[in-house]
Amino acid sequence: MMAAPLLCGAALVIGYVMLVALAIPQLPEWSQPGVEQWLFDIPQHAETSDNGSYGDSAPAGISAVAWDGFVGDLSNVHGLPMMGPVQLWSTWYDKPLLGCVFHDPRYQSHTGSDFPVNEGTPIHTTLGGKVVWAGSNGPWGNLVVVENNGYQVWLAHLSSIQVSAGMILNYGDVVGLSGNTGNSTGAHLHYGIKQKTGENTYAWLNPQSFFTEDEYIYIGCSG
Template sequence: MKGILRFTIAMLAVPFVCGTAFVIGYVTLVALTIPQLPPWAQKSVTDWMLDIPQHSESADNGSRPPSSAAGISAVRWAEYVGSESSVHGVPMKGPIQHWSTWYDKPLLGCVFHDPSYESHSGVDLPVNEGTPIYTTIAGQVVWAAENGPWGNLVVVENDGYQVWLAHLSSVEVSEGDVLEYGDLIGLSGNTGNSTGGHLHYGIKHRTEAGSFVWLDPRAYFTEDEIIPIGCSD
């Protein structure tokens, strides 16, 4: 009788002892791992282990650069109206470099509604990173930051028109700045949804109905201002 009792207690104790050993082992293993993590990750793993409530991914916990709301709808109309609101010309000045070759004028790659690129909302100007980019409209800067697929984006607005300059490597203006025609806005790059150094140049126009349309930038510069090389992708 005594033997059966002892056996039953032992059998009941086994899962308890194993469970305790597992928890101690697991916690020890995670605790030993924490010092080996990069400094920015250590705090959140410790918080997680101690079950301290954490912020969601989108919250700024100081471990990343400030995040900006992304997407086309994040760029709003500022209702800015200034003199000289006409859009014209190309947003860079020759000579420009693409790969190892210099050209006296900007190159025109993929175009607006290119058959091979149908949902395209502007034109692409292939150019090496770091080339100065200038606004093709005088007006107010309404966006000057990273913006998802656009990468680093600058948008300049005047009287219902917005000029969009995307995939920049650096932004040289700030939101709210009022620019003259041809002012430097940043340097070309390869940021966002981009597979090679180029500038995306779009012109957005607000319609009477309160909606908007993308205009074909080719209608705002002349053929002799660019060298067409076609869309390769």
């Protein structure tokens, strides 16, 4: 006799969950918090071209961000700049591109990974360190760069910036909100990791190497 109310309650909970699920059929369960439109409403080419190389092929231009030389604690880059799992697609050109894309054959100059998310998604630094750029920067749009011990993380196309140059951030601090500024044709975050390799040399590292499998859902990349 005691089971009946419990069963009734369980049925109500299940019904409620189903109703909630049916109310947002367009959102995959792994979508980022705050995302209202995820897949096919976002332009397929999030950036028109040449976003990454622009800044470094013109070191004296507006896009150059000088190395600061800051060295402090929390200097290891890891994780994702957004909360929640991230979907990876098999090809970059027939779906909005996500973490798969780094130096894609069709976009050689690309130097990071793009994550389509609605404007206004909180973006976190994946590196504790010093803010060495916080502001508008040509093709990068509103850009935040955080540096520590020879590494920089670049967070681009933001709609708003919530830090300023010179600030020391902890890992995971919010630097701003995602957006669609600069060389961007749809709301997305461009996430790049740059390593100083010599006095005048550097390398862009594949951000995907800094994710762990429990931080995203992997369904395959064509490479």
